[in-house]
Amino acid sequence: MAIESTQILRSARRIVVKVGSSLVTNEGRGLDAQAIGEWARQLAALVNGEAGAKREVIMVSSGAVAEGMKRLGWSVRPRQVHELQAAAAVGQMGLAQMYETKLRENGIGSAQVLLTHADLADRERYLNARSTLLTLLRLGVVPVINENDTVVNDEIKFGDNDTLGALVANLVEADVLVILTDQKGLFTADPRRDPQAQFVHEAKAGDPALETMAGGAGSSIGRGGMLTKILAAKRAAGSGASTVIAWGRESDVLVRLAAGEAMGTLLVSQTAKKQARKQWMADHLQLRGAVSVDAGAAVKLCAEGKSLLPIGMTGVEGDFARGDVIAVHDPQGQEIARGLANYASGEARRLCRKPSSAFEQLLGYVAEPEMLHRDNLVLTGR
Numbered sequence: 001m002a003i004e005s006t007q008i009l010r011s012a013r014r015i016v017v018k019v020g021s022s023l024v025t026n027e028g029r030g031l032d033a034q035a036i037g038e039w040a041r042q043l044a045a046l047v048n049g050e051a052g053a054k055r056e057v058i059m060v061s062s063g064a065v066a067e068g069m070k071r072l073g074w075s076v077r078p079r080q081v082h083e084l085q086a087a088a089a090v091g092q093m094g095l096a097q098m099y100e101t102k103l104r105e106n107g108i109g110s111a112q113v114l115l116t117h118a119d120l121a122d123r124e125r126y127l128n129a130r131s132t133l134l135t136l137l138r139l140g141v142v143p144v145i146n147e148n149d150t151v152v153n154d155e156i157k158f159g160d161n162d163t164l165g166a167l168v169a170n171l172v173e174a175d176v177l178v179i180l181t182d183q184k185g186l187f188t189a190d191p192r193r194d195p196q197a198q199f200v201h202e203a204k205a206g207d208p209a210l211e212t213m214a215g216g217a218g219s220s221i222g223r224g225g226m227l228t229k230i231l232a233a234k235r236a237a238g239s240g241a242s243t244v245i246a247w248g249r250e251s252d253v254l255v256r257l258a259a260g261e262a263m264g265t266l267l268v269s270q271t272a273k274k275q276a277r278k279q280w281m282a283d284h285l286q287l288r289g290a291v292s293v294d295a296g297a298a299v300k301l302c303a304e305g306k307s308l309l310p311i312g313m314t315g316v317e318g319d320f321a322r323g324d325v326i327a328v329h330d331p332q333g334q335e336i337a338r339g340l341a342n343y344a345s346g347e348a349r350r351l352c353r354k355p356s357s358a359f360e361q362l363l364g365y366v367a368e369p370e371m372l373h374r375d376n377l378v379l380t381g382r
């Protein structure tokens with residue numbers, strides 16, 4: 001593995017770790033307390049900076065359906081969606097409890113977050129999920145995420161948490177997505193079926209050749225197999241995150257990866273994080289409105305890399321909701337930036353020229369001090 005590649009892991013500050021059902025539930029035998037304890041110990045080590053700098057980590061864990069089936073005494077995975085949903089609701093209790101216990105034993109707080117694809121497609125919910133997760137990370141708490149199986153049906157169900165892991169990596173703009181599974185990484189063919197399969201150390205995320213190598217799930221517990229992992233890596237690369245697929249039972253896997261050790265398969269994102277964000281924002285051509293700012297705010301945005309605060313806003317155009325993409329115009333009417341609005345147009349009009357200390361009285365609640373947060377904004381002027 002090239003030196004620059006190991007550097008990707010070593011320098012990663014925000015990491016999303018995804019573990020699959022077969023690992024979490026010991027191939028369906030029940031929650032693997034020892035394995036979860038091991039990952040919790042390693043997550044704590046990353047948060048505490050024991051493997052280099054302090055990292056922010058998010059755990060995306062499957063296993064609710066498999067654990068629920070065990071608790072309900074079902075040996076065969078039900079085909080009816082509502083039975084799967086019921087099993088997930090039962091199993092999620094145990095899953096959350098186990099992570100909470102194991103992380104707490106390591107001195108780390110945890111939070112349960114259940115998400116659906118629809119939550120992340122809706123701009124307002126996307127922003128809400130993003131700010132909640134970023135707040136949890138700032139507090140040093142490890143979010144433990146799963147699909148919200150109760151409210152999804154066939155069409156909108158992720159069906160596999162590899163995709164969810166990638167969407168979460170996009171949501172929080174993680175540096176790296178680590179997918180822990182029951183193989184050492186990607187092989188040129190499913191190693192359970194082809195003994196000649198060669199290990200792939202490193203490749204470009206999104207390379208179509210990888211999709212032909214990847215087969216379906218090797219066990220009756222796992223869902224997506226390698227293909228969903230390859231596609232997840234492609235999706236994660238959309239926001240600039242590289243992906244590692246590694247064996248979840250390798251000793252100290254997370255700590256060693258974070259220290260830069262070459263393990264598993266590294267799928268390198270071809271786009272830098274900033275460039276990816278700019279592209280994403282540029283793709284949202286449908287601007288819902290704009291805010292005009294004074295010269296001071298324009299300098300803060302363009303030259304100082306700051307967020308846009310309502311105090312610098314002189315006017316609001318259009319009718320937009322929280323989470324919509326809007327433009328920022330300088331005093332000459334030139335577009336200088338675009339970003340995700342934290343406030344709807346009606347609220348924004350009331351906040352123009354106001355300091356954040358006045359927001360609560362004006363709106364009746366306290367929300368973000370920024371109209372456009374730096375992380376949700378790209379400069380578009382020259």
Ligand SMILES: Nc1ncnc2c1ncn2[C@@H]1O[C@H](COP(=O)(O)OP(=O)(O)O)[C@@H](O)[C@H]1O
Nearest residue numbers: 020021181187189190215218222223224225226
């Ligand atoms: N090219 C490949 N390289 C490695 N594993 C593969 C490949 N194609 C298919 N697989 C299968 O994918 C399985 C992992 O996927 P899955 O069972 O869904 O795990 P998880 O529960 O971790 O998501 C492996 O056990 C393996 O049998």
Ligand SMILES: N[C@@H](CCC(=O)OP(=O)(O)O)C(=O)O
Nearest residue numbers: 021062063064065161223224
């Ligand atoms: N939300 C489901 C996860 C779906 C699933 O099986 O994912 P995975 O094992 O990661 O392929 C659960 O917790 O059972």
